[in-house]
Amino acid sequence: MKVLVVGGGGREHAIIWKLSQSPKQPKLYCAPGNPGIAELATCVNISAEDVAALADFAEAEGIELTVVGPEAALLLGIVDEFEQRGLRIYGPKKGAALIEGSKAFAKEVMAAQNVPTAGAAYFGELEAAKEYVRAQGAPIVIKADGLAAGKGVVVAQTVAEAEAALDMMMKDKAFGDSGAQVVVEEFLTGQEATVMAFISGDTVKLMAPAQDHKPAYDGDQGPNTGGMGTYSPVPVVDEALLKEVEEKIIRPVIYFLANNGTQYKGTLYTGLMLTADGPKVIEFNARFGDPETQVVLPRLETDLLDIFNAAVDGTLADLDVQWSDRAAVCVIMAAGGYPADYRKGDLITGLDSAGNNAVIFHAGTKQTATGIATNGGRVLGVTGFGADLKAAQAEAYRTVENIKFEGVHYRKDIAEKAFR
Structure with missing residues (x-):
């Protein structure tokens, strides 16, 4: 089976890495991809936002399934375009992806469905x-x-x-x-958690939860970033909490979208604050989180290709999605200066230093004549595995210490919240 993954970051590397383990041995393509992805898939030089060119490629190459990574492509209507051409694609249509594309729209949906979230007002x-x-x-x-x-x-x-x-x-x-337009929200206190779900119509299959670290520096100091690291499982998220999130947050939202003409198909990301009054929604994303995907997919035991196909075909309810007990910790190695103006073009060494219990996901890298160099704010996501979070954390940092590039910056406290 020919499968195309759209995107070129750490999230897409993790999706490709997991798909490459499928017993069905799909032939993998990625547009535009990156040097790490190139080791597992054929990279195609098409921008993730060039919807027409991606659809043309899928038609010409006989791609049987496309998986969308980045949010921008979803909000440009890539799923609508592919489906109009009769092409199979995993991801929500533009109307449903608006749950991420407009925070004000998301607030309106939550208000209509009595979904717990921070109080807010919006202004133009x-x-x-x-x-x-x-x-x-x-x-x-x-x-x-x-x-x-x-x-x-x-x-x-x-x-x-x-x-x-x-x-x-x-x-x-x-x-x-x-x-x-801006949304001004009340400040919530508590621990953050991310719960993603595979969704097809009214079928919801929750993924293993994760906890991201948004601020740039140790101790949650400094400006917000796209995410500096993550871990899974999350000790503060138990089965009862997951059930509450599914019933009181995820299902009301997807029912609202379906009743308004945009049935949800794809991954829904729910960012939560676990407050004294229970879980409240911070944000929704219409796709896999980055870097949460880098710790969640390694814990998936069911064939990811089977899940994508079932979601597209409407048979997800028949699939038993299983998760392993092992733990995963991902540390983001960022370029000097990130999330403000950051360095580019610095040579990276130590990319072959991951042992059997670690994997290095490329996020902002490029191939140069002298080797692989930095090409983005978040350069690498180093994921360690272990029987528990302590072991996974040790593997991640052991690998991080062997990777070098000028100006490298990373947090040294990823997963510490789990041990408090």
């Missing part, structure tokens, strides 16, 4: 937003309404910080049109 006018912030006080959360690669959120500890964030998004247009 700067002074009105500032007045609201002054009335509410701090700490308070400012979010760009549209896509901002995981960086469009500022947790402001003071009113002055909140006003500066509003200026950055609405006046300086740091995130372009994505910040033309």
Whole structure:
């Protein structure tokens, strides 16, 4: 079977890595891919956002299944385009992907379905937003309404910080049109958790939970990033909590979308704050999380290809999706300066240093004449495995210490929250 994965980051590397283990031995393609993916799949030089060219390639090459990694492609309508051409594709249509594409839309869906989330108001006018912030006080959360690669959120500890964030998004247009409207949210306290699910119509198959680390520095200090590391399992998330998330959050949301003409098919990512009042939604994503995928898929025991095919064919309910007890910890190795302006083009050494209990997922890398070099803010995701989180954490950091590039930055406390 010929399978195309759209995207070129760590998430797509993890998806390709898992698909390469399928007993069905699919022939794998990735557009545009990266040097790590190139070891497992044929990389095709087409942008993940060139929907028409991707559909043309799938038709010409006889691709039998396409899996969409990045959110931008979903919101450009890649699934709608492929389905109109009779091509099989895993991912939600544009109308359903709006659950990620507009935070205001997501809030409206949650309000309609009584889904627990932070109180919020949205604004398209700067002074009105500032007045609201002054009335509410701090700490308070400012979010760009549209896509901002995981960086469009500022947790402001003071009113002055909140006003500066509003200026950055609405006046300086740091995130372009994505910040033309902002969502101002109440500040929630608790531990974060991510619960992803494979969804096909009204069938929901929860994935193993994970916990991401968004701030750039140890101890959750510094600016928000796309994610600096993650681990799974999450001791604070038990079966009872997962059941509550499915029944009170995920199902009401997918039923709302279906009743409004966009039945959900694909992966739904639910970012949660585990508050004293129970789990509350921080955000939805319409695809696999990055870097959560790098610890969740290694724990999957069922053939991922079977899951994708069943979701597309509407037979997911018949599939028993199994997860292993082993633990996984992923540490993101970032370029110097990330998440602000960061270095590019630095040679990476030690990429062959992963043992049997670790894997190095490429995120922002490129092949050069002298070797593989840095080419993005988040360069590598190093995942360690073990019988428990301590063992997995030790494997991840042992591997990280063997990988070198100029200006490398990574957090040294990934998974520590699990041990408290």
